[in-house]
Structure formats: structure tokens, C-alpha cells
Amino acid sequence: MTVTTRSWRQTALRAGPWWLYGAAWLLAPLFFPSSFSLGLLSQIGIGIIVCLSYNILLGQGGMLSFGHAVYSGAGAYLAIHTLRLLADGWPVPVVLVPLAGGLAAVLLALVLGWVSTRKAGMPFAMITLGIGELVWAIALMAPSVFGGEVGISADRDARPALGSWTLGPALHLYALVAVYTLACTGLMYGFTRTPLGRLLNAARDNPQRLGFLGFDPRMVRYLAFSIAGGFAGVSGALTALQVEVVGADMLSSQRAGTYLLFTVLGGTSVFAGPVVGAVLMVFALAVFSAWTQAWLLYLGLGFGLVVMFMPGGIAGWFAAGGLRRAGWQLRSRPLDSLLVVLAAWMAATGWVAMVEMAYRLQLRAVMGERVDFFFWQLQAASATSWLLCGAAAVCGMFALARLLRAPAAVAPSNAAMERRT
């Protein structure tokens, strides 16, 4: 290999995204100092670790797992039990608890992964689903260890985290999460550049061929599975430190499904995809769900649209030059682009308004009948509101369909784009 020597400037530029990432974690508390936003930021960090670890399986290894919450949950349970022991006077600093959680998850993944990774593809997915349900059922059967539905609670600031520093204040917890998030992101990025990381991609693309090159594809999957489980354990332990209570839902396959959904939404083919996914996850679960009762419906719709129109996820779309294409669109056919945006906005507005009104009709007692929608006030019981919104939805969709039918107006081929630029 011709090893080109790079100047320090080139190296610094190549590391640009990392500088930004680090700076974002460092400066975020200055812009969002409230303990609520610090809590959200901590959740984002935790989500980033678990989604990145999930993507080791899905994006890098082609392993669709429905049981990843088993490992984040294992880390969480170990952390909460450790916290309780620490309260009894164990002389271990709390900052090391996430490491212990990661270690526990690695050990569990080394056991369960031996079974899970025997097969790839669909059998793998089914085995992880089975193990996930099994572990969840066991957790419910042993409430003394797992706390059942209520969960087990502990105090994160019962003992000093390090020296005299405790984890009580939200800012302190944020600092701990930020350090772990940066370290785990770096380590997982590093993993993609190691021989095993590359072999994992090879096992995804063609496991049989890998066997003919001397490697046991099952061993590749097994090791990667254990490593991914370990990082999931770290994130689970951080969750335990943040919410200070761990219940059986931490292990559920529904939680694993959430990891899957947001990792795909962010993009599995780009390393940064799960980071985007994790940010969306926290916004959807913590912020968006507070705005509207119908958030799951919008989430499902959005997910469907992304899967259909951005097969590489959001980060994949950007990485494939989506922004450049969109910009080219806008410059070359400004009127058509404007019309498309307008029609899409009209259709979306109409549908969203109708969904909101429908929810209010169902939950009249709790929510009342009024829908405050941008500048308008709609009444869920009024026919005029329904007619207006229905008309907007239908007209918008009709216009959108007409505009999109002329393919050149909206989607020029890459080749055409290359010719023009």
C-alpha cells in the first residue's frame, strides 16, 4: 500500500466531524442548561450508544436482531443492583458502574450469542426473538431479582461517583453520559476499521465465501454480537443511573423493536446513521409524544416514508448526495419544486388536522374539541372543519400525484444531473 503522508492540516480536516461531535457534547450544556434539557441530552447519549451498537449487528453484520434489549437490560439490571450494593458500603466509585454493566452484558452475550449466531439471516432473527421473549418471561417470574413490572430502584448519588463528586445533579450525570458516549462512539468507529470489523461486513455480504477464505463466519458473527452486546450493556447501565429504576420493560422485545426502528430511520449504511436515529428517538419518545396523542401514527407514517423513499435512512440519503440533488432540483426548476412542496404541505396539513380532530372526538372528555393548528382553530365536531381539511388533503394529494407523474419535473436521473453540473 502506498502510505501517503498527510499533513497535520489534512488530518485535522479529516477528523472534522469528530471535532464537531466532541464540541457539541462539550458546549451543549451552555445552550441548554435546564435540567429537563440536560436529561434529554443524556437520553440522546444513551440512545446513541445503543443504536450504534445495534447497527454493528444490523448494518455492519446483516443481523436483524429482535433481542438487543436483553443486553441493554442486562447492563441496566447489573447497574441497579450494583448501586444498591454501593449504598450498603461497597468501595467502588459510581463512575465505573457503566463499565460493569458492559462487562455483564458481554458475558451474557457470550453465552446467549453462542446460540443466536449459529445461523444468519431469518433463523438468526427468529432465535433472537425467542431468546428475547424467554428472558423477558424469566424476568417476570423472578420479581425478587428483576422487580417485576414495578422494577427495582436505587439512588445514584447515595455514594460519591468519583472523589467527592456525586451524580445527583443533572449536569453531573450529563457529564458522565457525555464521556461514555464519546468513548463508546470512538471505540465503535474504531471497531469498523479493524480486521474483524471488515470481516463482519464480508460475513454480511457473502458468509459462504468467507468460509472458503479460512474464516468461520459464525465466529465472526459471534464475536461481533458479543461486542455489540457489551456496548448495549453500557447504555443500559447509564439508563439505570439516569432513571434510577429498572423494570422488566428494559428487556422487552418492544424496546428492541424501538432500537431497530430508529436505527433504520437514521440509516444503517453510514456510521453516523444511528446517531441521527438516536436523536430522533429521544425527540419522538420524549418531546413529540407530549405534543400529540397521535405521535405513534405519525411515527409509523414517517418510518414508512423513509423506508420507501430513503432506503439508506436519513444519514444514508445525505451521504448519497441527497441534499445536492435536492438543491439542483430547486435551482433548475424552482417553480415546480415550490409547487411540490406546497402540494405536499397542503396534503400533510389536511391529514394531520383530520387525525387530530378524530383523536379529539374519541377523547373528547380529556382533550376537548378545539384543535389549535398553526393560525387556525378547528372544531372537531364541526362539519366545516372536516370539509375544509378533507378538501385540503384531497387537493394536495391530487396535485402532488400530478406533479410527480411528470418524472423529469421532480426526479432527474443522476446522469442528467452530472451533465448539467
Next chain:
Amino acid sequence: MTAVPAGQADGAFALRLRGVCKNYGKTAVIRDLDLSVARGSSLAIIGPNGAGKSTVFDLISGRSKPDAGAIWLHDQRIDGRPTHTIHRLGLSRSFQVSQLFTRLSVIDNLRCAVLWRMGYRYMFWRALSGLRDVNQRATQLMEQIALTPQRDTLAQALTYAEQRALEFGITIAGGADVILLDEPTAGMGRGETQRFIELIRCLTRGKTVLTVEHDMDVVFELADTVAVLVQGELIALDSPQAVRADPRVQQAYLGAAALPPSAGGHGVC
């Protein structure tokens, strides 16, 4: 039948098959196959479609297990062992339909192929780009198969001929001394085939090579011995000239392929 006279020491053989049988359901695909391949020789396996040529490769390389019989690589029994174990003992194979790591670049395909032999195994504590010997070997191979301009192209984006070259490249990358090539020139044009044969000959010098091939011109250029397989049975094993003159071969092979073996192969291209 054996390729060399009886009495010669076993150590002279890179590969030996004794009484190998393979059935798919009730159909016998390979019947009682005996075959010995001398070290450093080049054997071509020919035969009409469905004769079991690729099955022989699958049995030797561990892709499927023989129902009876034994296979030795040098002096190790390898029948029924997993493919990665057989590769580690020094056997490598290529496929008729290229089996590449489609979403990896050319250089990464080659790196994966050289890792085991260079002793890195399942390493996850060092960067791949920092492994000097791996990168040197992969780059050297890339130059040899003339894919240097496509270094960072994904395997799935290569042209057909480039994919065939990469398939061959990752087959020989691990430095195995017994190499099985399953129709290496399938689907290539005349000029490409000629260049590719040169490449194969140059890069497998000194190794034991088994080739499944339809194209008789390729057979004559590459092989010093030809095995003729018809309906799972070995009916001839001799020098190319002698095989071509063998009336049984002519009957079996011509009857099925309806083309004179010397006329330049069957009509793939």
C-alpha cells in the same frame, strides 16, 4: 484410475480421492470416484453438462459432504470437514458464479482474503490500515489482477470481467497450494479469455491446479492432464492429446455436446 503409476509414494500427491460417492436423493451424482492429483500438476476436469464436475469441487472444498469414500489433502483427511478448516490446510477454490463481498471495495475484498494466512484471524484491537504486510500483499495482488484503477470501487459495481478477475484474485490471495478453479473463463470473450489464461498460468505457477472447464482451448492451454467425467464416473484420465483421441471420450462428450472438442468450446460466447 490414477494419474501416476502405482507404487509412487503418497507424498507425491496433493490431492487424493478414493471411492467417493455422492447422491442427491436417489440420484447418484458421483459414483465411486478415484482420482489422484500429483503435486504441482494441472488437471482439467471436463465432461458434458450434469456430469458432476462442480459437485466434485463441492466435495473437495467442503461445501458438501461425500456419502462414501475419503479425500486427502496432502496427508490429511478432509472429507466432511468445514470449508474454513480445509482452506486453512491449504486449499482454495473459485466459483463459476463470482462469490464476492459485494458491498466491499476491491482492496477490502483482497484484504479479507489474505488476513487468515497472514495470521491476523479475528483481530479487533488493531486497525486494518495499519497492518503493513496485509496491505502490501493485497496491493500486490490488485496490481497482478490489473484492478488497481478500481481500488475503491465496490465489487458489485465492477464489470463482469473485472468481477471474474477479482474472484480469481481472492481465490489465490491466501497462498493456498492447491487451487480449484470452477470455469474461470466462463462468459468471457475470446481476447479476454486469452489474457486471463496467461494470468492464471502466471499466478498459479508451481501450485497444484484443478480446473473445471468447458472451453477445450482453455483446457489445452492450462492442463497437463485431463479427467473426463460422464454421469458421475471417470471415464478417462490422460494427457490432453490422448484424451482427445480416445474414442470413448469422443462418443460420450461429442454425443452430449454435439461439438468437436477442438473447435473452440461450446457456444457460451
